[in-house]
Amino acid sequence: MDWGKGIILTLTAFAGIIISMVVICVRQDDIHLVTQNYYEEEIKYQDQIDKMVNASMLNYEALAFDAQRRLIELNLPKGAKGTLHLFRPSDARLDQKLDFEIQDLEANAINLSELKPGYWKIKMTWVEDETSYYIEKKINI
Known part of the structure; x- marks a missing residue:
């Protein structure tokens, strides 16, 4: 074999x-954005910062995770309303949003035993006495 054939075979x-890599990238269908409305949420982020500051000033832990029992405990006062977002960074199809309203101080636990094991972010937004709060907790199930 001479140099010409070697160069042609290499090219x-x-x-x-390169063509096979392009085909593989085009066929990939499990790409998930962190959020569908990225730019709209970025504009609203100052409100989010204010909610986080409000939550940091609380004198109690609003959200606790019990890994042994696979429970999230909401330690909020009666009358608090909000949303709990169970966020799975690796697969948006597993995300869940749960609305809650604290009416009984004894029954404020959410069972996570049916969630797929792995890394999750728990994002909780709530309103208490006309003040908005936001807290985020990272857990492994």
Whole structure:
């Protein structure tokens, strides 16, 4: 084999690899954005910062995770309303949003035993005495 054939074979192999990589990338269908409305949520982020500051000033832990029993305990006063977002960074199809309203101080636990094991972010937004709060907790199930 001479140099010309070697160069042609190398370039052909390189082009084949590039074409196969492009085909693989185009066929990939499990790409998930963190959020569908990214730009709208970015504009509203100052409100989010204010909610986080409000939550940091609380003198109690509003959200606790019990890994042994796989429970989230909401330690909020009676009358608090909000949303609990169970966020799975690796697969948006597993995300869940749960609305809650604290009416009984004894029954404020959410069972997570049916969630797929792995890394989760728990995002909780709530309103208490006309003040908005936001807290985020990272857990492994």
